[in-house]
Amino acid sequence: MLSQTVEYALRAVVHLAQHAPKPQKTAEIAATTQVPPAYLSKVLQGLRAKDIVKLQRGVGGGVTLAAAPADLTILDVVNAVDPIKRITTCPLDLKSHGVRLCTLHRRMDNAIMEMERAFRSTTLEELLKDPDQSVPLCDG
Amino acid sequence: MLSQTVEYALRAVVHLAQHAPKPQKTAEIAATTQVPPAYLSKVLQGLRAKDIVKLQRGVGGGVTLAAAPADLTILDVVNAVDPIKRITTCPLDLKSHGVRLCTLHRRMDNAIMEMERAFRSTTLEELLKDPDQSVPLCDG
DNA sequence: ATAAAACAGGACCTTTACATCTGCTTTGGT
């Protein structure tokens, strides 16, 4: 449904939001989020390319969010690593369906739209503040 | 987002619903739905395994829906070939998150739930009857 | 019986996602 890479990316940014604005080392993030360290490095590079995180080399360097947790939605992160692609034109290239999708593809796109909306409606900050649930990535 | 196989399966069952209850040959379905014939054969075998379609060999055989279009939802078809998997337990196996998901995974599951609901709310029959849209798989 | 129509199923190939490894470059402290 959602790719493994999306799951990893979300864990990472949540960890960063929890510790903002202190830079976190990739290895630290990998350990607490249970993501393969070498692969996390690639995922983070993808996030940097879309200006979700900043990466700093050298002693005392590490990873930080490029924006405040209140300004980053789950959708931003998802779209950075594995963009949600809406159905905007007929997948069969039927001329008459071009813009006005058939009932099948309209329904499919509606479902995708619902998911998109759910992701857009939550910021990282909200994830940290919800008092009603357990804290992401933290046991106990 | 949704697998190619899901897209193919939906095209096939829509075609079947349009022509129900007349059996359709796999090659016919493949042609009008623009799905690779050999691969469609595999997809249909998956649908048969979940009792979505019936396959009949020999002269005059072909593929038919196992139920009335009014009794089959999009979700039935999707789940038959590529089941939507809700998040029910903590992916990190944190003990305290086991049943009560953290905010991150709760939101992710909510998004998946929205998509699931969108798919469950439409039957094949409704797809064929919507007067407001163009007809699935048909040009003009 | 036989032949033709249709699906069945296994072996195989290709592409993409997931993941690792190794050596390099940048950075800051001494």
Add this chain to the structure above:
DNA sequence: ACCAAAGCAGATGTAAAGGTCCTGTTTTAT
């Protein structure tokens, strides 16, 4: 200047999804 800490980049490996092909087996009509 030097060294250790961190990320960087590219090659490589592995597994799953998507797709093809070939040879069977079942069914019906004649």
